[in-house]
Amino acid sequence: MAERLCFCSSFCLSPPFSAHPERPTAQSPGLPHLRPIGVADACYVSSSHLLELSSSHLFGRHKPRTQSSWGARASPGSSNSRVRSQAVLSPDKAAERGGLSGEAYYDAIVIGSGIGGLVAATQLAVKGARILVLEKYVIPGGSSGYYERDGYTFDVGSSVMFGFSDKGNLNLITQALAAVGCKMEVIPDPTTVHFHLPNDLSVQVHRGYGEFIGELISKFPHEKGGILKFYGECWKIFNALNSLELKSLEEPLYLFGQFFQKPIECLTLAYYLPQNAGDIARKYIKDPQLLSFIDAECFIVSTVNALQTPMINASMVLCDRHFGGINYPVGGVGGIAKSLAKGLVDKGSEILYRANVTDIIVENGKAVGVRLSGGRQFFAKTIISNATRWDTFGKLLKGENLPKEERDFQKRYVKAPSFLSIHMGVKAEVLPPETDCHHFVLEDSWSRLEEPYGSIFLSIPTVLDPSLAPEGRHILHIFTTSSIEDWEGLPRQEYEAKKEKVADEIIRRLEKKLFPGLQSSITFVEVGTPKTHRRYLARQSGTYGPMPRNTPKGLLGMPFNTTGLNSLYCVGDSCFPGQGVIAVAFSGVMCAHRVAADIGLEKKSPLLDNALLSLLGWLRSLA
Ligand SMILES: NC(=O)c1ccc[n+]([C@@H]2O[C@H](COP(=O)([O-])OP(=O)(O)OC[C@H]3O[C@@H](n4cnc5c(N)ncnc54)[C@H](O)[C@@H]3O)[C@@H](O)[C@H]2O)c1
Ligand SMILES: CC(C)=CCC/C(C)=C/C=C/C(C)=C/C=C/C(C)=C/C=C/C=C(C)/C=C/C=C(C)/C=C/C=C(\C)CCC=C(C)C
Known part of the structure; x- marks a missing residue:
């Protein structure tokens, strides 16, 4: 097989499994067959050891490479030897440093290596932060991981990749990889999706916008004006989004700077923030079948109908598929996470696999560290959780009262099936x-x-x-x-x-x-089944992400990255702007920016911070 990841060819996928059952068996839950992840044997790996780790774990043949054997590879005296030697510090020492001296060793610990967690980690690492990612599973990626069977390489989750082009500001996957020196070869998809709908309605969403709109109008000629107006409004929002430099909306110096530089675009986005796609579609379109088609367009990215889908999110996906197009990474979606993980290690940070975080350690109202299921502890200035908010506040934080912001979130959003x-x-x-x-x-x-x-x-x-x-x-x-209840x-x-x-x-x-x-x-x-998703992706009830309980006010009620607990941040699909690989990549970018400001790697203004955070809290209360 040709080398397919430009900078990341050192970790091709592991060899196929031996014989497989033709039909599902007790050993074939639909995701990798792995023994439950024991955490006592958690180990550090660099990405280049991923192949060895995953195949050794899968086949149960080798002992994972230990920290000291990896540490021996650091070259003292090289320009980055300080960073490398920090990167290979033994877990026990790292824990000790934090535990005994009280001085946090890492700038941030990231719980989970989904795309949200990895983007947050890599963005911080390139700013010079010392990051430790703790992943329960044996490879990175979470729902965007992969597994292999009998010569097949399967994407665990979605294979539809937005934000993976070389154009504009919204190609967040491309940008996240580029930040750590990676570029993946991609294959343009000529059709985002082919809809096969009731009453034999068949619509192909072609890559070319004109071609798609032409096809849709040919099915609903009487709604030509409405179609052009609805999708035109989506483009207005997409163009506003695409003109901004995307960073944390919780960081006032950046946010006010953007308002100053691009007032029209920012006001456009502020105007659409509380709106949903279904209401806007109904302003222009009357045909119930066409409105149902728009429901289906929204459902595939939000698991709810258009009336419950935020207009900004709908615009993002309904336009990016024509602007940058949907592009599939050669070798499979799993390559994205592997490349980010390798990039992270190359920047001097670390990933520890088979590291099941069971507790977030809180001292004096501040998150200061984490505890693994084997009892090992790690300390950092900040903790970033890529677990869902339900898992973070329901499982990892013990004995803490649920902060008001989280209670409000749980009132507004339920777990999607x-x-x-x-x-x-x-x-x-x-x-x-x-x-x-x-x-x-x-x-x-x-x-x-x-x-x-x-x-x-x-x-x-x-x-x-x-x-x-x-x-x-x-x-x-x-x-x-x-739903999990079914199983x-x-x-x-x-x-x-x-x-x-x-x-x-x-x-x-x-x-x-x-x-x-x-x-x-x-x-x-x-x-x-949902049980498989729960087990292997560590997501409560195997949920796909948050789903509004009722009709939401667009994106207004979605929490950002800061939480009610000092120094604890969340990232991933239970944060603004929600489900989707590109959406969690954006949440990673936002989170890294806010954390960087809080640990002194970016400018910040405490006075403005307080004012903006209060304003955002108040706006959310209107949702
Ligand atoms: N089947 C699917 O297509 C499917 C399913 C679920 C989610 N999704 C999508 O995937 C994306 C989710 O991305 P994300 O970045 O939010 O998260 P993610 O769920 O992809 O990754 C989270 C990672 O955190 C790890 N983790 C969770 N709890 C942990 C703990 N206590 N200790 C250590 N590691 C822990 C998990 O093992 C996982 O690798 C979204 O786009 C979502 O919509 C897709
Ligand atoms: C704050 C204030 C006050 C104001 C402000 C104003 C402003 C400036 C604002 C701004 C805003 C912004 C920037 C925003 C942003 C947003 C974004 C980026 C968003 C994004 C989104 C995305 C999404 C949602 C995506 C999704 C996707 C998905 C989910 C996908 C999926 C797929 C699948 C499932 C597949 C399908 C398949 C088949 C069909 C087969």
Whole structure:
């Protein structure tokens, strides 16, 4: 296989597993087969040791490389030897430094290496901060990770990558990689998604905006004016967003600076902050079927309908897909996290895998450190949690009263359902020529859009990158919303039987709608339930992210990165602006900026800080 990550070729994916079951078995939960992550054996690795660590862990053959063997590689006397020697300090020493002297060794500890956590960590590391990322799992990426089976490389979560172009200011994935000296080869996707909807409505979202709008107007000619106005308003917002330098909206010097430099754009965004896409669509469009189509457009990125989807978020995705386009990273989505993790270590910071944080340590009303499940402790000036807010405040902070901001958040947002996901290998000939990469299927009734198992998402990343599967095979990643309650309390056999039954039904629906002969072309299948997501992604109830309880006031009620607890920050999809890889990347950028200001790596004004934080708190209370 050719080297595919320009700066990151040293850690190609681990070799395939041995024999696999043709059908799901007790050992095939749909994500990597790993023994529960024991934390006593947590170990430091540099990204270049990722292959060794993951394959050794997966195959149970080698002992992970120890800190001292890695430390021996630091070259004393080299220009960055100070940074390197800090980077290889043994965990016990690091803990001791913080614990005994009371002086925090790290500038920040990041709990979790999802894209949100990794972006926050790398952005801080490039500013010169000393960061320790603690990841419960054996590889980085969380929902944006990968796993391998029988020659297939599967993306754990979504394969639709926004923000991955070389244009504008909103290509946050490209920028995050560039910050640590990485650039990935990408493959442009000619169609973001092919919708297969009730009443045989079929719409391809072409990469070219004109082509997409032309197709939509051809299906709804009587709504031409409304279509142009709605999507035109999205462009107004997207262009305003794209003109700004994106940093922390909780940092007043930056925010007021942007208002000063780009007043029209900032006021545009402030105007749309409390608005939802469905209300704006209804100003221009009357046709109920077209409004339902816009619901489906929003649902695929927010898991709720347009009336509940913030207009800024809708504009971001409905336009970026045509502006920068959707681009798939060669070698799979997992390469993004691996590249960021390597970049982090290259900048002198550290990642510790199999490090399950069980407690955030609080002293005098301030977060000062964390404790792992083996009892080891680490201390830092700031703690950044990439766990969901429900996990952070419900599990990691013990004995603390839930801060008012979090109570308000939980009043406004509930956990979105999780997913049932089916990762399949199929014979290539079952796909008709010119099959699109991403599909959204809702066959009979619009009312089933948001119901569990109602809509089906399907990605076929091998349409873009055939190297992800053995020759003559394709990957089908199928997912549909499903709640954890549906899967709990079942005896093992019933659980397995239910997985098979539900998956068979979804596959049968796809066979009927899209690919005749699908069932008999399957060469590999693995099914993951919400329990699988909970277990491997460490997300409460396996949730996909926050979802408004009622109709939200756009993005107004979404919390940013600071929390009610001093020195504790959150990052990821339960922070502004919400779900989505690009959205959590933005939350990482914002978080890093706010933390950098608080630890003296960026300018700050305590007076203005207080004023802005109070103003934002007040605005949120209006949501
Ligand atoms: N199936 C899917 O497509 C799917 C599922 C869920 C989420 N998502 C999307 O993925 C993105 C989420 O990104 P993110 O950055 O917010 O988070 P993430 O969930 O991707 O990553 C969080 C990471 O933190 C780790 N972690 C959690 N608790 C920990 C603890 N106590 N100790 C150590 N490590 C811990 C997890 O193992 C994980 O690697 C969003 O876009 C979301 O919408 C997709
Ligand atoms: C503060 C005040 C007072 C004022 C201010 C004003 C201003 C300046 C403002 C500003 C703002 C801003 C900057 C904002 C920003 C925002 C952003 C960036 C956003 C973003 C977003 C994004 C998103 C949401 C995304 C999402 C995505 C997703 C989720 C995706 C998904 C996908 C999937 C699931 C796939 C599908 C598949 C198939 C179909 C197959």
